[in-house]
Amino acid sequence: MIYLDNSATTRPYEGVLDTFTRTAERFYANSSSIHALGGEAERLLESSRERVLSWLGVKEGSVIFTSGGTESNNLAVKGTALMHMSRGKHLVTTRVEHPSILETFQSLESFGFDVTYLEVDAYGRVAPEDVQKAVREDTILVSVMSVNNEMGTVQPIEEIAAFLSDWPKVYFHVDHVQGFGKVDLPFHEAAVDMCSLSGHKIHGIKGTGALYKKDHVRLFPLQHGGGQEGGERAGTENLPGIVAFTKAMRLIKEEQQEKARELQRLRNYAYEELEKMDGTVVNSPERGAPHILNFSLPGYKPETVIHSLGERGIYISTKSACSSKEPDKSSVLDACGVSGEAASSALRVSLSYSTTETEVRQFITALSEVKASLIKTMEV
Amino acid sequence: MEFDHILIRFGEMALKGKNRKHFERQLLENVQFRLGEFRRVKVKKTRGRMYVLLNGEDAEEVMKACQQVFGIYSLSFAIHTENELEKLKEAVLSAVQAEHGARTFKISAKRADKSFPLTSDDLNPALGGHILKNTEGLSVDVHHPDVELKVEIRHEGAYVTSKDYPGAGGFPVGTTGKAMIMLSGGIDSPVAGYLTMKRGVEIEAVHFHSPPYTNERAKQKVLDIAQELSRYGKRIKVHIVPFTAIQQKIHKDIPDSYGMTITRRMMLKITEKIARQQGALAITTGESLGQVASQTMESMNTINEVTDYPVIRPLVTMDKLEIINIAEKIDTYDISIRPYEDCCTIFVPKEPKTKPNREKTVAIEQSVDFSGYIEEAVGNIETIHINGKSEGRKQESFADLF
Numbered sequence: 001m002i003y004l005d006n007s008a009t010t011r012p013y014e015g016v017l018d019t020f021t022r023t024a025e026r027f028y029a030n031s032s033s034i035h036a037l038g039g040e041a042e043r044l045l046e047s048s049r050e051r052v053l054s055w056l057g058v059k060e061g062s063v064i065f066t067s068g069g070t071e072s073n074n075l076a077v078k079g080t081a082l083m084h085m086s087r088g089k090h091l092v093t094t095r096v097e098h099p100s101i102l103e104t105f106q107s108l109e110s111f112g113f114d115v116t117y118l119e120v121d122a123y124g125r126v127a128p129e130d131v132q133k134a135v136r137e138d139t140i141l142v143s144v145m146s147v148n149n150e151m152g153t154v155q156p157i158e159e160i161a162a163f164l165s166d167w168p169k170v171y172f173h174v175d176h177v178q179g180f181g182k183v184d185l186p187f188h189e190a191a192v193d194m195c196s197l198s199g200h201k202i203h204g205i206k207g208t209g210a211l212y213k214k215d216h217v218r219l220f221p222l223q224h225g226g227g228q229e230g231g232e233r234a235g236t237e238n239l240p241g242i243v244a245f246t247k248a249m250r251l252i253k254e255e256q257q258e259k260a261r262e263l264q265r266l267r268n269y270a271y272e273e274l275e276k277m278d279g280t281v282v283n284s285p286e287r288g289a290p291h292i293l294n295f296s297l298p299g300y301k302p303e304t305v306i307h308s309l310g311e312r313g314i315y316i317s318t319k320s321a322c323s324s325k326e327p328d329k330s331s332v333l334d335a336c337g338v339s340g341e342a343a344s345s346a347l348r349v350s351l352s353y354s355t356t357e358t359e360v361r362q363f364i365t366a367l368s369e370v371k372a373s374l375i376k377t378m379e380v
Numbered sequence: 381m382e383f384d385h386i387l388i389r390f391g392e393m394a395l396k397g398k399n400r401k402h403f404e405r406q407l408l409e410n411v412q413f414r415l416g417e418f419r420r421v422k423v424k425k426t427r428g429r430m431y432v433l434l435n436g437e438d439a440e441e442v443m444k445a446c447q448q449v450f451g452i453y454s455l456s457f458a459i460h461t462e463n464e465l466e467k468l469k470e471a472v473l474s475a476v477q478a479e480h481g482a483r484t485f486k487i488s489a490k491r492a493d494k495s496f497p498l499t500s501d502d503l504n505p506a507l508g509g510h511i512l513k514n515t516e517g518l519s520v521d522v523h524h525p526d527v528e529l530k531v532e533i534r535h536e537g538a539y540v541t542s543k544d545y546p547g548a549g550g551f552p553v554g555t556t557g558k559a560m561i562m563l564s565g566g567i568d569s570p571v572a573g574y575l576t577m578k579r580g581v582e583i584e585a586v587h588f589h590s591p592p593y594t595n596e597r598a599k600q601k602v603l604d605i606a607q608e609l610s611r612y613g614k615r616i617k618v619h620i621v622p623f624t625a626i627q628q629k630i631h632k633d634i635p636d637s638y639g640m641t642i643t644r645r646m647m648l649k650i651t652e653k654i655a656r657q658q659g660a661l662a663i664t665t666g667e668s669l670g671q672v673a674s675q676t677m678e679s680m681n682t683i684n685e686v687t688d689y690p691v692i693r694p695l696v697t698m699d700k701l702e703i704i705n706i707a708e709k710i711d712t713y714d715i716s717i718r719p720y721e722d723c724c725t726i727f728v729p730k731e732p733k734t735k736p737n738r739e740k741t742v743a744i745e746q747s748v749d750f751s752g753y754i755e756e757a758v759g760n761i762e763t764i765h766i767n768g769k770s771e772g773r774k775q776e777s778f779a780d781l782f
Binding site: 019022023034036039042043044047048051243246247250 | 595596597600778781782
């Protein structure tokens with residue numbers, strides 16, 4: 001089996017599963033209970049929090065553990081909007097964000113919020129100047145992802161942050177779900193106020209994640225209840241998941257240290273091979289995140305290609321898994337100005353640090369075989 | 381070239397004769413201990429100063445850590461180079477370029493190694509000229525320069541330093557003896573401990589624990605505070621005294637209004653016993669005059685009567701806000717405000733005597749025999765070693781999970 005759908009989700013590290021079960025067995029007490037077992041669970045929870053900060057490379061700020069990237073994004077966006085609407089109702093984001101951002105912003109429009117969706121270039125990159133032009137006196141939030149989940153485009157977070165540092169009242173949120181462990185964010189210096197993370201994208205466990213926020217950030221909670229997570233996210237903490245998530249952060253950081261160049265090399269190799277192949281169009285930027293490649297096979301239905309590759313034990317995806325069920329073309333590619341045919345035949349390959357060169361080679365060979373054996377079913 | 385060393389100065393402190401060696405050895409040990417988390421760092425001592433070799437560790441972080449070590453007067457980033465003019469030129473240029481925003485500079489060369497061919501008077505213009513030639517907008521100002529570049533030619537090579545960073549001052553912890561600090565978990569006592577350590581005193585802590593009236597989290601608070609304090613010295617022993625029986629006895633047999641005063645006397649008595657056992661020659665408390673009922677002049681006079689050990693009270697003249705400022709600086713404030721009851725807040729009488737009479741207190745106390753209770757408390761002390769590493773004891777039991 002060759003698994004090349006790591007941007008959809010990843011296989012958990014063995015050590016992460018081990019930590020999950022051991023924590024679930026040993027530290028099952030509720031960390032809010034006042035007895036000694038509760039105290040122990042509480043210390044483990046706080047210890048996880050400290051470690052998450054250190055793996056992010058920050059000294060200050062806090063961590064709200066959530067159920068994953070979607071919740072973190074929702075909390076950042078709605079939490080800011082509801083908390084600070086009296087100060088302004090203008091929000092800024094881009095046209096290429098993950099659905100958990102786009103849909104959230106769209107839902108806020110029905111409550112009278114004014115949202116600016118920034119245009120992007122042919123590779124999905126937003127221009128920092130455009131952020132500058134969009135921000136106004138009543139802006140309360142700017143949200144830009146670090147790495148695009150469909151294209152692998154790396155956004156100019158530092159430049160945007162530098163500009164926004166002159167706007168201390170505007171929160172800057174970064175959806176870092178695809179970026180952590182692959183593309184570093186300069187947190188300690190850049191004015192990033194919030195950052196979303198997901199466990200299952202970094203070989204952690206599904207249903208885990210976090211929202212990092214600076215100390216001055218105040219959010220309206222989406223879940224009210226027992227006051228957990230500083231009152232900003234009530235509900236008994238998923239301690240085994242949290243500890244497992246923290247461990248996954250460490251492990252992927254270690255892999256990044258060791259294997260970042262190798263991953264980059266594999267991606268470059270795949271990029272060149274796909275460029276060379278007859279009839280393929282590579283949509284990803286040449287200099288993008290080291291693990292995501294988006295390309296189109298105009299004339300071929302993506303679903304057919306995926307199933308044919310699947311028969312050979314190779315797993316890739318169309319657009320992002322989160323929106324694969326809609327037959328329409330990718331809105332991200334649409335935003336990039338990719339023409340109708342290429343936009344509706346797009347495929348995504350996403351690597352992990354355990355992907356090998358042999359696997360990439362096999363994928364390339366299989367793809368050209370599949371292409372030769374299939375009949376074009378769509379008009380070019 | 382980059383700053384690859386940190387220069388530590390302590391020679392300016394008054395050091396006399398034999399003490400000097402002891403002082404230097406202890407400081408070296410403390411610096412090494414504090415920098416333990418930076419694996420690649422090496423510390424070396426030469427006469428009158430110390431150098432930290434960064435070996436690629438984060439210079440700013442190491443500097444911050446060094447600034448927490450008592451006994452250091454000032455510090456500078458330094459470039460180490462060979463005693464060659466061309467290398468020196470390169471080094472001063474790098475050093476001045478690292479000082480963003482500086483407009484004027486001055487070179488102060490010193491030649492400890494007289495075999496170096498150029499004298500200081502030759503070196504200053506040669507090095508200064510090199511900077512002027514290779515930069516824009518910088519000029520020389522020998523009286524009030526923005527940056528003074530110090531160049532020292534020594535046998536083992538030359539050191540180029542620029543800005544001075546203040547050290548924590550005081551004396552190296554462990555050079556002036558040992559004191560027993562009474563740690564309640566509140567805001568004041570950690571600050572008292574910190575200030576005592578500043579004068580070179582090694583501390584051990586005593587905490588009175590009254591389960592089930594006080595809980596494990598209250599005890600953990602104290603251990604976490606000791607963990608923070610240990611960053612300024614080294615290992616700290618925390619003696620946890622089981623205090624429930626004594627508090628219950630006082631509550632039962634002593635008139636309500638004297639309960640607080642006598643409780644404090646018991647604590648001080650027990651602390652003195654532990655100090656004696658552990659070889660500490662003084663007791664430190666976080667008392668600040670007039671703050672609460674136990675800290676009036678009359679209370680202090682009555683409570684202090686039980687010991688003839690010196691009681692060091694670094695906070696006695698300080699206002700609450702001054703104390704809080706220090707607590708925030710040393711990262712104990714957030715721990716101290718965790719809302720768990722300690723032994724001083726339980727069994728609080730409705731109207732404690734704020735002006736207890738010394739003779740009357742002694743008489744009341746003598747009417748009850750506490751000796752067995754005290755012996756039992758001292759006999760059942762639990763001693764916990766806090767090791768001072770940033771990966772603290774509190775995380776040890778889970779470390780294998782992460």
